[in-house]
Amino acid sequence: MILYPLIELLDGRCVSLFRGRTNEPHIWHVDPVEKAKSFAKSGAEWLQITDFDAMSGDERNADLIREIIRTVGIPVQLGGGFRSLQRIAEWIDHGVGRVVVGTLALHQPEIVKEAAKLFPDQVVLAVDVFEGLVVSDAWQHKSAFTPSALLKAFDDDPFAAIIVTDIDADIGDAEDSIALVTQLASEAKPLVIARGLSRTLDxxxxxxxxPFVSGALVGRALFDGSIVLEDALDLVKPESERRAQFIHDDL
Known part of the structure; x- marks a missing residue:
């Protein structure tokens, strides 16, 4: 399983939001570029950046994100504000490894289908779920789609992965969230990345x-110290690799 450290940006700062509320950010007083480099130095294979300003069409974080892409040394998966094929293409030209689309898939699915064909293995579908339905526009609007129906609508499109976020996980039973991810991972053709379910090493x-969950996004827990990245990366290694490392350390 691949661990994706998550940096969420608002007005050039690292933040964590409760249920997408940009008016109540928890601000982490760290430099985003240096934080990204520290994740890479600790052994992360990928980095995810979510740009909350871009969701409202504000590109104030663009230079900062480009600097991270240039200097971090690992591929970057970028989400936030992808509302057109042109913007998807521009960021892929800027060197981003993958783009994450969610709202666009609900409002203009034909653009997402075209993007997936033009940039195979570089487009990730975000499925954000609240009270059993997919939500859009930074979690502000509930659609008529169940997550299963949305997956079926894109059944033949070559996505790199699907990110599943259960927004209810903030207040609900973790077992229900695990059940949702398990169900969707069994239905999806691409492998699934789970978000919002990794607060501790347990x-x-x-x-x-x-089964079929290929990765996990971890944000707040890495910033508040609930999870140490090196420990988490060791935990998610394949068992054979961990055993080999253990034997090597004993020699």
Missing amino acids: DLSRLKYV
């Missing part, structure tokens, strides 16, 4: 054994 331990 959470990651459980998620690791959910």
